[in-house]
Amino acid sequence: MGKYYAWLTVLVAFITLGIVYGVWFAYSVFLVALVDDMGWSRSLTAGAISVVSIVHGLSGPFIGRLIEKLGPARVIALGGVLFTVGMALTSLAQNWWHLYLSFGVISALGIAMAGWVPFIVCVERWYDDNLGTALGFALAGIGFGILIGVPAINALVETFSWRQTFLVLSMLGPVWVIPAALFLLKAPPHSPMPSQASKSTGQDSAEDCHQSPMYYDWVLRTAIRSPRFWWAGGCFFTGACVAQILLIHQFAYMVDQGIAKTQSSFIAGVIGIASIVGQLCWGRLSDRFGRELTYTVATIFNLGAVAALFYLGSVLVLWVAVVFAICLGLGYGANGPTYPATSRDLFASPFFPSIFGTLAISGSLGAAVGAWLGGFIYDQTGGYDSMLVVCIVLALISPILLWLAAPRLPNPAPHI
Numbered sequence: 001m002g003k004y005y006a007w008l009t010v011l012v013a014f015i016t017l018g019i020v021y022g023v024w025f026a027y028s029v030f031l032v033a034l035v036d037d038m039g040w041s042r043s044l045t046a047g048a049i050s051v052v053s054i055v056h057g058l059s060g061p062f063i064g065r066l067i068e069k070l071g072p073a074r075v076i077a078l079g080g081v082l083f084t085v086g087m088a089l090t091s092l093a094q095n096w097w098h099l100y101l102s103f104g105v106i107s108a109l110g111i112a113m114a115g116w117v118p119f120i121v122c123v124e125r126w127y128d129d130n131l132g133t134a135l136g137f138a139l140a141g142i143g144f145g146i147l148i149g150v151p152a153i154n155a156l157v158e159t160f161s162w163r164q165t166f167l168v169l170s171m172l173g174p175v176w177v178i179p180a181a182l183f184l185l186k187a188p189p190h191s192p193m194p195s196q197a198s199k200s201t202g203q204d205s206a207e208d209c210h211q212s213p214m215y216y217d218w219v220l221r222t223a224i225r226s227p228r229f230w231w232a233g234g235c236f237f238t239g240a241c242v243a244q245i246l247l248i249h250q251f252a253y254m255v256d257q258g259i260a261k262t263q264s265s266f267i268a269g270v271i272g273i274a275s276i277v278g279q280l281c282w283g284r285l286s287d288r289f290g291r292e293l294t295y296t297v298a299t300i301f302n303l304g305a306v307a308a309l310f311y312l313g314s315v316l317v318l319w320v321a322v323v324f325a326i327c328l329g330l331g332y333g334a335n336g337p338t339y340p341a342t343s344r345d346l347f348a349s350p351f352f353p354s355i356f357g358t359l360a361i362s363g364s365l366g367a368a369v370g371a372w373l374g375g376f377i378y379d380q381t382g383g384y385d386s387m388l389v390v391c392i393v394l395a396l397i398s399p400i401l402l403w404l405a406a407p408r409l410p411n412p413a414p415h416i
Contacts, residue, residue: 014141022145051104057364064357079113080177087170136283139336147272233362244370278333298334
């Protein structure tokens with residue numbers, strides 16, 4: 001039964017992450033609809049997704065601690081409730097600050113509590129080995145959400161309105177997220193990473209570990225003092241920034257270049273397919289050849305995506321847009337399995353939820369900066385060339401920082 005529940009956990013993660021992050025990345029569709037309907041500037045409208053990223057990231061330590069207290073399943077169910085409330089309130093937005101509060105704060109908390117951190121913890125507790133592979137399968141759901149969600153949401157917006165679409169999306173919480181968390185997710189019968197104290201004394205609880213003089217596991221306060229924590233965080237920040245610039249603004253870019261909205265949503269679907277392939281392949285390859293080398297190779301695809309956009313700006317042909325989508329999906333697909341697997345490689349501990357929740361702030365802040373920066377550069381320059389140059393620089397820096405973090409090397413916790 002253990003293997004059954006392990007794979008069931010991966011499946012639930014795949015579907016739920018596809019739902020909540022599919023809505024997140026479909027904001028590129030809402031961006032165009034909101035600008036047209038409400039008359040807001042592109043940077044102001046894109047700012048809502050920056051708020052989502054900030055709230056999503058800053059809530060990480062709180063969510064990690066909540067997981068340690070309540071368990072990931074209950075936290076995910078609470079996230080489903082907040083997701084439902086946030087989506088419903090967003091459908092009623094009349095001013096930009098309504099959007100920022102309902103979608104940017106409430107929905108973002110729901111996405112965070114039903115998303116990245118709790119499901120990473122769910123999966124890593126079941127998998128001592130082949131963690132990258134398991135995470136690749138689970139996080140491929142995000143690509144599946146992009147594949148299905150963006151065209152579906154675009155069709156709903158075109159057929160009805162963005163308001164009615166948000167109302168429909170609010171039903172995903174009670175239909176799937178909440179019941180799946182409460183009835184399908186199970187905890188493993190034992191901790192996959194017992195502390196040094198529990199090994200020596202036979203005690204299993206984190207509370208007992210704190211009381212033992214033999215306790216040498218990573219805890220949050222020791223992790224944040226490690227330079228490798230900050231190198232890894234820098235990698236996550238720059239990589240997420242590149243991904244968000246391209247993912248959030250690619251739909252508007254395609255439309256501005258003269259590609260029809262339906263074709264642009266198809267391009268987003270191709271990104272989804274390619275990211276699924278990327279998640280699966282990079283996760284497996286990172287287990288076999290190391291996180292650093294795998295992530296470096298994936299960077300080449302991100303650079304290929306930027307090059308395709310440069311070319312598309314001068315020659316409007318659909319196949320170039322498809323090449324962009326494939327490259328971006330493959331490049332972005334490395335982020336999902338690499339970041340949490342790197343975190344676990346560096347800071348394996350019973351207190352991993354708190355450590356990873358805090359480290360994940362860097363990725364969310366990078367996503368926030370990327371979503372806002374793309375719109376800001378466009379508003380200031382009236383074009384996309386400067387934005388693409390920024391993407392190149394960040395894409396080159398990100399793997400260098402991962403090599404400095406060196407998840408391939410042992411990282412014993414200091415004695416406390």
